[in-house]
Amino acid sequence: MKVVKFGGSSLASGEQLKKVLNIVVSDPTRKVVVVSAPGKRYSDDIKVTDLLIECAEKYLANENADGVFQTIIERYASIVKELSIPLDIVETISKDLKALLSGDKSKPESYLDAVKASGEDNNAKLIAAFFRHSGLNAEYVNPKDAGLLVSDEPGNAQVLPESYENLYKLREKEGIVVFPGFFGYNKKGEVLTFSRSGSDITGSILANGIKADLYENFTDVDAVYSVNPTFVQNPKEISELTYREMRELSYAGFSVFHDEALIPAFRAGIPVNVKNTNNPSAPGTRIVNERSNSNGPVIGIASDKGFCSIYVSKYLMNREIGFGRKLLQILEDYGLTYEHVPSGIDDVTVILRQDQMDEALEAQIKDRIMTELHADEVIIEHDLVLIMVVGEGMRHNVGTTARAAKALAHADVNIEMINQGSSEVSMMFGVKEPQEKRAVQALYNEFFVAVPV
Ligand SMILES: Nc1ncnc2c1ncn2[C@@H]1O[C@H](COP(=O)(O)OP(=O)(O)O)[C@@H](O)[C@H]1O
Numbered sequence: 192m193k194v195v196k197f198g199g200s201s202l203a204s205g206e207q208l209k210k211v212l213n214i215v216v217s218d219p220t221r222k223v224v225v226v227s228a229p230g231k232r233y234s235d236d237i238k239v240t241d242l243l244i245e246c247a248e249k250y251l252a253n254e255n256a257d258g259v260f261q262t263i264i265e266r267y268a269s270i271v272k273e274l275s276i277p278l279d280i281v282e283t284i285s286k287d288l289k290a291l292l293s294g295d296k297s298k299p300e301s302y303l304d305a306v307k308a309s310g311e312d313n314n315a316k317l318i319a320a321f322f323r324h325s326g327l328n329a330e331y332v333n334p335k336d337a338g339l340l341v342s343d344e345p346g347n348a349q350v351l352p353e354s355y356e357n358l359y360k361l362r363e364k365e366g367i368v369v370f371p372g373f374f375g376y377n378k379k380g381e382v383l384t385f386s387r388s389g390s391d392i393t394g395s396i397l398a399n400g401i402k403a404d405l406y407e408n409f410t411d412v413d414a415v416y417s418v419n420p421t422f423v424q425n426p427k428e429i430s431e432l433t434y435r436e437m438r439e440l441s442y443a444g445f446s447v448f449h450d451e452a453l454i455p456a457f458r459a460g461i462p463v464n465v466k467n468t469n470n471p472s473a474p475g476t477r478i479v480n481e482r483s484n485s486n487g488p489v490i491g492i493a494s495d496k497g498f499c500s501i502y503v504s505k506y507l508m509n510r511e512i513g514f515g516r517k518l519l520q521i522l523e524d525y526g527l528t529y530e531h532v533p534s535g536i537d538d539v540t541v542i543l544r545q546d547q548m549d550e551a552l553e554a555q556i557k558d559r560i561m562t563e564l565h566a567d568e569v570i571i572e573h574d575l576v577l578i579m580v581v582g583e584g585m586r587h588n589v590g591t592t593a594r595a596a597k598a599l600a601h602a603d604v605n606i607e608m609i610n611q612g613s614s615e616v617s618m619m620f621g622v623k624e625p626q627e628k629r630a631v632q633a634l635y636n637e638f639f640v641a642v643p644v
């Protein structure tokens with residue numbers, strides 16, 4: 192039994208949905224089909240989820256949202272027309288969305304989640320109708336009815352463990368289950384979404400729940416590439432990588448698969464196969480527990496923008512009991528999460544996502560570190576890029592760091608920070624944003640082009 196997830200790019204038009212249907216019918220073990228909302232049809236198109244967010248925000252601000260509402264309904268209508276299925280489903284979607292938009296706005300975050308989730312929910316209903324219209328025994332299943340329970344964190348919900356047992360019952364359904372991705376319900380019965388691109392997470396949870404043999408994740412590329420294809424032309428395809436490698440790579444920018452989607456599949460030992468809806472016969476990339484190590488030390492290089500660093504220096508910091516705790520407590524007081532904390536004897540740097548802070552908050556934090564911790568110096572730097580060089584083979588391979596640092600030096604890239612050793616499968620470099628592309632290309636060249644692997 193397989194769980195198959197189709198991303199927004201695979202569901203963006205009627206033409207794409209016909210490919211999806213062919214993929215589903217070509218393998219009778221494809222039992223549970225998880226779907227996203229319609230995505231982009233071309234590069235500067237807008238995803239339905241983004242349109243829904245815009246629409247909900249306009250409603251919250253009491254602004255006119257007729258234009259964007261109409262654009263959303265037209266997206267569904269054009270798919271329905273292309274597929275020649277009865278048009279009344281568009282009317283149902285329109286009424287459902289109108290009702291949601293006119294609903295309770297007293298908790299804006301919950302309101303936004305409910306509107307966002309409707310993108311997947313209505314698309315799942317539409318796709319189930321299309322499957323049935325094409326002669327398939329298919330049923331739309333709502334996450335509440337299936338028992339997909341999540342924590343009370345709008346826009347960042349986490350699955351509750353009891354969901355898995357509930358979801359196991361989906362195995363008993365007769366036909367194909369069409370299940371909306373991206374959201375679940377809290378115990379009060381309210382809708383909550385996962386973080387953006389979270390339909391991958393739903394697929395992984397369902398694969399664990401029904402104890403699937405395989406979780407197939409269909410997208411718009413033939414494989415996970417060893418580097419983001421926008422930085423390097425025709426990058427090397429990865430045929431197999433471990434859950435740990437993929438987790439680190441997706442955390443650091445391989446947006447092809449959500450980093451939170453690894454754990455549920457990993458816990459149940461279910462392999463993940465990333466495949467292309469537009470070329471389903473290509474083998475794709477398999478994500479497994481262990482892989483044969485024939486790739487050299489590095490399997491992939493990822494990078495992600497939007498970080499800042501708080502550098503704190505104080506003579507004899509290493510002798511001061513509780514310094515690190517007090518520093519992190521200041522960040523906790525402002526509800527900030529941090530990503531990494533590389534440290535030296537007299538100094539420590541905390542790396543954070545910079546969209547959590549503004550100028551006023553930074554000034555307060557700086558002031559508190561100076562006055563409460565009596566630091567000698569506090570410097571906040573912005574626009575950092577974290578580059579993650581990942582590979583299981585790095586553990587046993589002396590000199591990988593030196594090779595990476597040398598490649599960056601030759602490319603004239605200034606390394607702002609190195610973090611190596613905490614993870615057995617990765618090392619991380621911090622560079623300034625304008626140097627991102629050059630740095631990634633230099634590392635790719637070093638590990639994949641210059642030396643045969
Ligand atoms: N290392 C990588 N390998 C493959 N694709 C990548 C990588 N890094 C980023 N991507 C991007 O991820 C995209 C697929 O993810 P996404 O747009 O979320 O698809 P979907 O609509 O199927 O959810 C690809 O089109 C590609 O641009």
Ligand SMILES: N[C@@H](CC(=O)OP(=O)(O)O)C(=O)O
Nearest residue numbers: 198199227240387388389390
């Ligand atoms: N539609 C949601 C969830 C999702 O997973 O979408 P996609 O499969 O297009 O990445 C989003 O855009 O965040």
